[in-house]
Amino acid sequence: MNWGREMQGKQLDFMPCSQWQRELSNSATDIEPQVRELLDKVVEQGDPAIEELSQRFDGFSPRFIELKPYDQYGLETGLLNAIVAAGKRIEAFAEFQRKQLRDSTYLDECGEFGFRYQPIERIGAYIPGGRFPLISTALMTLIPAKLAGCRERIACSPSDHPAVLAAASFAGATQFIQIGGAQAIAALAFGYQQINPVQMIVGPGNQYVNIAKQLLSNRVQIDVAAGPSELLILADEEVNQEWLIADMAAQAEHDPQAQSILVSDSQSLLNQVREQLETDEALTELLQQNQIVLLLAQSIEEMVNFSNQYAAEHLLLADTRIDQGRLINFGSLFVGENSAVAYGDYCSGPNHTLPTMGTANRSSGLSVQSFMKLQSVQSIHDQGRKELSSIGEKIAEAEQLVWHKRSMQVRS
Ligand SMILES: NC(=O)c1ccc[n+]([C@@H]2O[C@H](COP(=O)([O-])OP(=O)(O)OC[C@H]3O[C@@H](n4cnc5c(N)ncnc54)[C@H](O)[C@@H]3O)[C@@H](O)[C@H]2O)c1
């Protein structure tokens, strides 16, 4: 059924949100063998393979670029100030997060037990640069890593755009390598020249980058599955339609597969939005390509349920009837129509690297915590030895692990 089209002069209903299914892209699997081959080549040949791939796909050899202070790249003042202002806000949020991550212990009759946060020592941040130099990605990946306390923070990008270098410098990259694609991910994971293999790789990228990260995820920690951008808006009749239309078009412009969905229980709102979209050729096209989707809910309840089941990367709550506490699955929640997702993309503070494709129902976006390990620490005191032996020995006996039993027995 062709929802949203006119038939014999009569508007059909909008597609009910209960019938909407997210389309899962399988295009990534097509190039997987190709990326696997590139990585195998690096495993076999090492640095020369990385150089050859960089020449083949980008026409240059990887280059270590020494970063200057961020204000020495000759950037136009307005842009430089904006990078600094955005960077400071992202840093303030990361610092706030860092402060919440407190090491902690408790004492009981057996000893002292606790946990501590430990930064991952060496991380790599991929900053895409094929199509656009992504200034904000440099800030969003490197700043939390710095605040977490990661000792080495290696930025890789095929771009040597001065704004990317300035942002990487402001964000505290300890090294910068101009290298792109799967070969950049390989260089980070296996090491390259003076670079030792990193323990974690973050940052978005095209399919070559993402598949390389996934294929190497048994060697290195990787960040969220950041697929095409998604926006879900829950709206009531009072919303500013012009603002929401701009928000939907904004997330759709990230990528031809990016998608913005508006869900409302008001058919009249959806009708008005559709009418406005259809006054513009480009916006009509987004509607026809399903990059903007308008869905009708039967009730507020259904809007909440849809949102929780869809688990959007970005969720904009533009409906004063819905309590934000009822929304449980999203990458980042934007409350109220003032809160444009574009602010979050660039400069409000919280991270823009977020889970997509429904993975927000089980995973989180990038944060200071992503760059840290949670370690447990225990210290048993004299009285505790006896107490714990009396418990553990019995279990070891049942498991027939004699030396386990013995190691407790000798202490009891
Ligand atoms: N989800 C997010 O948060 C987020 C944010 C920003 C960007 N992105 C995504 O990042 C991507 C950026 O892509 P991009 O291409 O502009 O830059 P990129 O830096 O990710 O990729 C460019 C590199 O790809 C490699 N490459 C290109 N063609 C190749 C081929 N045929 N075989 C092997 N390697 C090849 C080259 O080495 C090149 O340097 C976009 O898809 C964008 O949507 C996502």
Ligand SMILES: [Zn+2]
């Ligand atoms: Zn965006």
